Amino acid sequence: MNPNPTKARQARRKKKLGTPGTLSDARALLWRALSRAGDLLDAEDAEGQPDTHTALRAIHAISQGAAAYARIIEVGELEARLAALEAVSSEPQPSGPQLGRGAA
Structure with a gap:
C-alpha cells in the first residue's frame, strides 16, 4: 500500500502527460489542423456530391482553430517584445544625473 496516494497519482499523471510542449x-x-480542416471543405460523399455535413464541421473547426491560432501568434509576439524590453532594462545604466536633449 502506498503511504501517500496523492503523490503516487501525481507521479502517474506526470508520467502519462510527458513534458509540456512549446x-x-x-x-x-x-x-496543420487548420490546413487539414481546409482540405475537408471540399470533401465529397460516395456519389461525388459535396458533403455538406463534413463541410459545416470543417467550417466550425476552422473558425475555432483560427481564433486559437491568432491568440498563439499574439502571445508569441508579446513574449518577443517582453524579452526585448527585459534585455534593454538589464543593461547597466550610467550613474549620476542624466540631462535630456533640451537641457543646457
Whole structure:
C-alpha cells in the first residue's frame, strides 16, 4: 500500500502527460489542423456530391482553430517584445544625473 496516494497519482499523471510542449509546437500543430480542416471543405460523399455535413464541421473547426491560432501568434509576439524590453532594462545604466536633449 502506498503511504501517500496523492503523490503516487501525481507521479502517474506526470508520467502519462510527458513534458509540456512549446508555443511553437502548438502553433505548428494548430496550423496543420487548420490546413487539414481546409482540405475537408471540399470533401465529397460516395456519389461525388459535396458533403455538406463534413463541410459545416470543417467550417466550425476552422473558425475555432483560427481564433486559437491568432491568440498563439499574439502571445508569441508579446513574449518577443517582453524579452526585448527585459534585455534593454538589464543593461547597466550610467550613474549620476542624466540631462535630456533640451537641457543646457
